[in-house]
Amino acid sequence: MKKLDKLILGSFIGPFLLTFIVVDFILLTVNMLKYFDEIFGKGLSFWIYAELIGYFVISISPMALPLAVLLSSLMTFGNLGEHFELTAIKSSGISLLRALRPIGVFVIILSFAAYLSNNYLVPKVNLKTFSLLYDIRMKSPALEIKAGVFYAGIPGYSIKVNEKIGEHGLKDIIIYSHAGGSSGNLNMTLADSGRMEPFFNENYMKLSLFHGTNYSEERQTRGIKEKPVEFNRTSFDTNEIVFDLNNTFKLNRTAEEAWSTNRSIKNISEIKLGLDSINTLLNDKIYQNYQSTESIYPFFTRDRKLSPPVDIKERKALDDSIRRVKLERKQTSTDSLENIRSQAKKDTSVVLADHPESRLLINAAKDSAISSLSSSQKSSKSTGRDSLIATSAGKKQIDNKSKKEDDQDTVKNAKLKTVLKQPRTTPLTDKERKQIDSLVENRGYTRQSVTIALSNSRSLKNNFSIRKTEIDNYKRDYRRFQIAWYQKYTQAFACFAMFLIGAPLGAIIKKGGLGMPVLVSIIFFIIYYMLTITGEKWAKEGIADPLFGTWFSILCLLPFGLFFVKQARKDARLFEPDFYLSLWKSVQDRFKVLRSKAN
Structure with a gap:
């Protein structure tokens, strides 16, 4: 240089x-x-x-x-x-x-x-x-009680102190207890003075109250006519309350895996994987829209098919093939595990069969199975003979009735076929037209068709708007991942x-x-x-x-x-x-x- x-x-x-x-x-x-x-x-x-x-x-x-x-x-x-x-x-x-x-x-x-x-x-x-x-x-704010102000930082309690003396001394204390999920100021404690001191590495706080009274009242549940609720008043010279500060005022660290989906914590390779997954979801959504839209319009699409573009089809085929390969790998892994387990069972059965006590147990199980099978066969034979004799007569009557009904059905079908084979060539008479018009007008077919068409169009519009917002969200996420990549x-x-x-x-x-x-x-x-x-x-x-x-x-x-x-x-x-x-x-x-x- x-x-x-x-x-x-x-x-x-x-x-x-x-x-x-x-x-x-x-x-x-x-x-x-x-x-x-x-x-x-x-x-x-x-x-x-x-x-x-x-x-x-x-x-x-x-x-x-x-x-x-x-x-x-x-x-x-x-x-x-x-x-x-x-x-x-x-x-x-x-x-x-x-x-x-x-x-x-x-x-x-x-x-x-x-x-x-x-x-x-x-x-x-x-x-x-x-x-x-x-x-x-x-995290909750630090435990700092100010004079003349209610402090609600401790869950379930509301504390007010009129004067603070030194570092731990308190005077004229009012405490409302909402422990146990109770609402309202039904439990109240008044004290002339007190001390609040942390202990056990500041995981707990002890509040010592002196010369006070505790008031507690039950909640009225029904109405005015019921009996007055129970009211208790207790005086004390010294009362101690311990607050657990471990879960409230300590910093609890969240697992870092909870933020794994944020694009700002990914490098380029991870962003590319995210882009590929978003592209797969977007392509599947567009392909499903094409498939469902063809069934929505049966009048317009009965003679033609609404097929998605070629690139959508190719991407869908590629994604399906990848899913198929993943499923095959999972199946092969599960099959291998099952083979290992079955082989282990065979090995244990062979080992047990070689043991003399296990041989006795196996022979006893075989004898019990054979005896149960023989008894079931005997009982099935005896019951089978009786049931066959009893049902033979009923079967004959049922067969005769079914034959008669089949003959009647064949006659009716033959008449219908002859009628259908001879289509009507003469035009409708005025009387027949009036009857058809009266049916349409009196029964409100026109009005019903209009209301059904309106409801169908509204539902289709809502479905399309929902799908459009989903596709737009996928596209916006895709663009944001691209921006994070280029940045x-x-x-x-x-x-x-x-x-x-x-x-x-x-x-x-x-x-x-x-x-x-x-x-x-x-x-x-x-x-x-x-x-x-x-x-x-x-x-x-x-x-x-x-x-x-x-x-x-x-x-x-x-x-x-x-x-x-x-x-x-x-x-x-x-x-x-x-x-x-x-x-x-x-x-x-x-x-x-x-x-x-x-x-």
Whole structure:
């Protein structure tokens, strides 16, 4: 590495680390403010909050890297231009692109590292972040009773203290007990003073009450006419109540498998599997819609078939074949297990048969089975003879009746066939038409047909709308998985795009420090952030392709970067008023020439 590369790279790494820490801290503060009321004030240890903040820092780093690269590259080349070091580099015959090469190589390596982090590290950190954040949000607030305010943090109790004395002393205590699921203020305790102290590693809380009264009343169940309910009043000098704080005020960690379906905790291979499964569900739903729609319209589809498209059929056949293979594998596995069990049973039976005591048991079982079979056969023979003799006469009578009924049916069928073979050729008479019209009008067939048609159309409309929403939901999930897949690449490539904007822009501005570079970098980062949100929204709603939506911000900013590189190579003064004055004068001169030619 040459001295020039060391100089430029050394002047870049320091501002990069500083700006990355600052930007990460700012983004961390913005994200933590969303959950500030839900995670703080719950009496958790410092290490729980440190763990959560560490997870947030890692998960926010993909967003902080592009802004850090933009700001640090702009500051680096701004400082070089301000101190005329960049001018000396150019005067020695070194081009601007050669001066950009060491930082460009570093940014390319950084982009590759950002891709690896987005694909492997950030999904695991997001899983732990979601799990810990959910557990903290579900935890009850810390036990902190304030004077003059009812405290309902302990399940089943509502406590009010008029005055707190020291760390554990209480005065003028009112307690309403709702233990056992009872509603209403039927159990109340009043005490002059008391003490509340934790014990057993703060898993339990003991409330000692002094000089008080306990009031309890039964609930009235029927009405006014029933007898008055029982009312008890008990006075005490000392009363102790123990509260179990283990399940209420301790942090219970949720299993991480509960978040396994979230796309933000998956890497690229897992996202591809999710896309394939969603595509299978979507294809099955569309195929079922085609199959069911053909049976819905029997009038229009009786002469033709409503077949799904070819790609839907091919995907359905592929999915069915995969399911078939999986079922065959399961069956073979179950058959192998059954064979192993049957072989084990055979082996145990052989071993038992060799034992002399087992041989006696087997012979005894055989003798008992033979005796039971012989007795059953004898009884069946004796009962069979009697039943045959008794039912023979009844069978003859039943056969005679069935023959007569068959003869009558054949005669009727022959008459019907003769009538049907001679169709009517004469038209309907006026009397017959009036009878048919009266049947239609009097019995309300027209009205019934209209109501049935309306109900059928409404049910069909509801069914189609439900199916349409299901298909739209599947498509939206598919697009979101695609966006999560492409974001792994765009967030990494954004570092290089911001370098193309920041480095030549710093060479043009020629001002370092935290003044103009910070302002310009914030403006471009806001533009990048707005374009990213807009493109992702278009992709989620299906307005644009997910690939185009995720790359939309970079495609919009790359021309700016290339334009700034071109202007920096020409030493353009884009941020000086003389440049625009000279540009305006050239435009005016051009118009004068055109007018003179026209005249």
